[in-house]
Amino acid sequence: MNHEFRSVPRIICEPGALQALGEVFRGLGAQRVMLVCDPGIVSLGFAGQAQAVLQASGCEVAVFDQVTPDPSSAVVEQAASQAKAFKAQGVLGLGGGSSLDAAKLVALLCNSEQPLEQLYGTDKALGKRLPLVLMPTTSGTGSEVTWVSVITDPQNKKQAVYSPQLLPDVAILDPLLTLGLPPKVTAATGLDAMVHAIEAYTSRTRKNPISDGLATAALTLLGSNLRKVLADGNDLQARSAMLQGSLMAGMAFVNASVAAIHALAYPLGARFHIPHGHANALVMAPVIRFNRPKAQRHYAELAACVLPGQSFEDEASAAEAFVQAIESLVNDSGLQLRLSELKVDEASLPTMASEVVVGIRRLIDSNPRDMNEQDVEAIYRSVF
Structure with missing residues (x-):
């Protein structure tokens, strides 16, 4: 506390x-x-x-x-x-x-x-x-x-x-x-905001009750409105909800920390100039699935934010439903989701993995599950 x-x-x-x-x-x-x-x-x-x-x-x-x-x-x-x-x-x-x-x-x-x-x-x-x-x-x-x-x-x-x-x-x-925001920018930035909320809620280092409340409120707004703004970019009510969700997720993560999704995204932006939100989207789903064994309770709690009104048999099924909901959102985003499609060369994957674990240690330390260079490289390869 x-x-x-x-x-x-x-x-x-x-x-x-x-x-x-x-x-x-x-x-x-x-x-x-x-x-x-x-x-x-x-x-x-x-x-x-x-x-x-x-x-x-x-x-x-x-x-x-x-x-x-x-x-x-x-x-x-x-x-x-x-x-x-x-x-x-x-x-x-x-x-x-x-x-x-x-x-x-x-x-x-x-x-x-x-x-x-x-x-x-x-x-x-x-x-x-x-x-x-x-x-x-x-x-x-x-x-x-x-x-x-x-x-x-x-x-x-x-x-x-x-x-x-x-x-x-x-x-x-x-x-x-935000009404004129192109669909791909809408998707990338919306997923970025969702990452902020999820990583704040599951942080191992500075998680706190205020950031938790902001993260869940943000994820509820973002999860229920991202598909709406992708379907109709001129939906002012949904655009307002996305802006407010993004703001609350920002307040949450800066006080609780982000983690491995951001750590893996940073070299993609710095080396290959992939926009930050898109870089997060590339590794979002595999990192969340990688973290599931250690983040099960938190993922089960977040399931209500992205799957409102649904009931689950137990904590494990709620956590799995949350992971699958995120995977579905990413897959339906309309973004390119393979590193090879974005001119990332395969030879750079081990170097980036080393950069993540050694140079961005503070974010790996916040991640709910320990992660080494082999884990990072495997995640990069899974989306190559």
Whole structure:
């Protein structure tokens, strides 16, 4: 029962919440706003909408729109340099997890002389960041409510910054911004959010009652709405539920930890630039089945979230039904689910397995079942 729980101080969730941006930044005392996003957010018109709302409220806005998937340290440093030159007083992250992660670090670097590489790890950041508002356009990463930012270093390795300064002042959820999300992005990000909830609930290291409650509530929303948004991307009620589920799953995992699914996904993103949610989806089902012997009780408890109203003979049958439900969701996602289809070369599998067990040890330690290099390589090969 001993635990520490951190969260964002303010959350706004409603259709049209983008229109509140001016009021929010005025309340934070920021009149010069750096907007951090990717080129897709510009082409969809969302960056322009945000810029117009901010300018109408009297804010000056500069836009950095070159964030890439799994953003590199060079991209983050370029954005921070541009924000410093603009003399930004606040930062708006708008987009998917990569844009939000980059925006967090921009807000921190703008108010610090620390080089980026000194921030890698836990609680390495000194001083305060600029006022920060995060606005997701996907329902997956939960980055808008976490104090972690993951980027790729020049050696193509994932580096994570864990710092309470990365929690934003305000998280804004506007489901209208998710209506145009393509089905494959919807599937990948939705499964990513489900992974967050499942791994938080089964964590061996920082599992706690608050994260448990958030994880089960999140998984219930996500499990009952993912197929709906895949069938009809304009279902506003289901899109709202996915956004809220993603947010709650983010709050759960950042306080309880993720585990082996994320550990196996990281090298796929860093080495082969597979989007994070898709990388999680590739290994999600086999890792969950691998964990079943040690996670049976927790899986049985989670069965009600994804199979509401169903009854089971015993704990074992409930756990198996949960695993099968996840396998079915992944298989029906419409995503490519073989590493070989995504240009992953077979020779890299042992190297990635070693990276996971040695270099991402903290996540393997959170996994409900112990895992060695042979186990990891076998899982990679099962989806090759």
